Amino acid sequence: MTRTPRPPRPTRLTTRHTTVTDPLARPLLDELTHEYSTRYARAVDLSREYPTEEFAPPGGAFLLLLADGAPVAGGAYRRYDVRTAEFKRIWTHSAHRRRGLGRRVLAALEEDAAARGYSRVYLTTGPRQPEAKGLYLAAGYRPLFDLSVPPESIGPLPFVKHLEIPRP
Numbered sequence: 001m002t003r004t005p006r007p008p009r010p011t012r013l014t015t016r017h018t019t020v021t022d023p024l025a026r027p028l029l030d031e032l033t034h035e036y037s038t039r040y041a042r043a044v045d046l047s048r049e050y051p052t053e054e055f056a057p058p059g060g061a062f063l064l065l066l067a068d069g070a071p072v073a074g075g076a077y078r079r080y081d082v083r084t085a086e087f088k089r090i091w092t093h094s095a096h097r098r099r100g101l102g103r104r105v106l107a108a109l110e111e112d113a114a115a116r117g118y119s120r121v122y123l124t125t126g127p128r129q130p131e132a133k134g135l136y137l138a139a140g141y142r143p144l145f146d147l148s149v150p151p152e153s154i155g156p157l158p159f160v161k162h163l164e165i166p167r168p
Helices: 023-040 101-115 130-138
Strands: 013-018 061-067 070-081 084-092 120-125 157-162
Touching: 013 023, 013 101, 023 061, 023 070, 023 084, 061 101, 070 101, 084 101, 101 120, 101 130, 120 130
Parallel strands: 084 120
Antiparallel strands: 013 061, 061 070, 070 084, 120 157
16 A cells, blocks of 8 residues: 655744844854855854844844744844835745745835835845845846846945835
């Protein structure tokens, strides 16, 4: 008698607003640090890049996307100016890529930023991160650079997007 394998249990995705220092975020941030260090062939220390309080309310946020309670993706934003949120550290764990999770994080960050009154998002990605560039273009972000120029000749690739602020 041959047994038919059971279909995989559906994954329950939830969004958790938390802090950069949450131990649950550590594996994602460690992998992000490793990825940046590998792609750009230099040491990267995300903990020194910005003070953690910049990614906390009222001006910022840090969120994790959890699959059955385990972190699979995340991202953050901080105040860039009075009407602009700057998105940072958007990341999907390497074992969970190509499932639309980065887009879900991006949408959750956009929704949260709009709810806090931001009407615009600014972000940058590195020239050696074509996946991120593709995600932002597909999500309606406008590049503030010439797409026909080799990314390595530009440096950080800036994007902007206007948000719809929810009306009460």
